[in-house]
Amino acid sequence: MVKLTDRTVLIVGGTSGIGRGLARRFVDAGSTVIVGGRSPEPQDGLETVRIDVTDPDSILRARDDVLDAHPALDVVVTMSGVMLTEDLRDPAHIAATETTIATNLLGTIRVIDAFTPHLIARGAGTILTVSSGIAFLPFPLMPAYGASKAGVHAYTESLRAQLAGTGVEVAELVPPAVATAGQEKVNPAALPLDAYLDEVMELLATEPTAHEILVQGVLMHRWAERDGTYAELLERRSQALNTLPNR
Structure with a gap:
């Protein structure tokens, strides 16, 4: 169970x-919330970095600023992400690929690396x-985008x-x-x-904390391979490729 009240929460990409929306829910539950972004604007009830x-x-x-102001920080959420279309027949797509991987996967890893020592030193916390x-x-x-998010999943499992044994729990929002x-x-x-x-808030409050926070609407995707629907659903999703130029 992720305790929702009296936490100090950093949401990068919040x-x-x-x-x-998640930041607001934590505030409503009685937690202190800091949201991070490239150009954060003041928001009622939320601190920014x-x-x-x-x-x-x-x-x-950002890590130093947050920990100086909030040494009791005990929840770190990595939300930053971009979704870019790519035409893999055009080598120029690599620019979008690099941006996506740098933001979604490497960005996630770097944020985790920055705050993991603090959470381990506390002996408690949530990533x-x-x-x-x-x-x-x-x-x-x-x-x-799919490759980067698959990478986030695999990295989370290893993390x-x-x-x-450190007291730091790790959960994955899907x-x-x-x-x-x-x-x-x-x-x-x-x-x-x-x-x-x-x-999401109901699932986070469930004991014990699930490794993956799966709402009903994502189960058909999460378990498509197990359920034998993967090929059909992938073919259906592939129809969107018709929106690319010259297709």
Whole structure:
């Protein structure tokens, strides 16, 4: 169970979308929340810190600022991510690939590295990574996004194993499509943000803490291979490739 009250929570990538919604839920539950982003704007009830997860120096400055102001920090959430389409027939796609991997995977690892020594020294705390249903059932229009989120999942599994016995728990949030950042316009199946967060907060409060925070809407993706629906769903998702130029 992730205790939701009286925590000090840093949400990197919490200035919009799911991250900001999660920040509000932690505040409502009685926790202190700091949200990080490249250009954070003041938000009622939330503290902010400037952080660019593609810049190692920016991460270390943010770490020092946060820990100086909040030495009791005990929850770190890594939300930063980009979703970019790529045409793998065009070698120019590599720029989008590099941006995606630098932000979604290396950014996650760097943030975790920055705060893990602090949490271990406390002997208690929570690291919450964020992958995606696309980590388990690719969306071919966004190949590097799926690869980066699969990487986050694998890294989280290893992190949990390596931190066993330290008092630091590691959980992975696995969102489906959620109606933020225009998702509702391109994906009618995207879950309303509040409904998604209702499920997430309930799951976080369940004892023991699940290794993966899976709402009902993501189960078909998470378990597609086990359930024998993987090939059919992947073919369906591949239809989006028709939106690429010259297809």
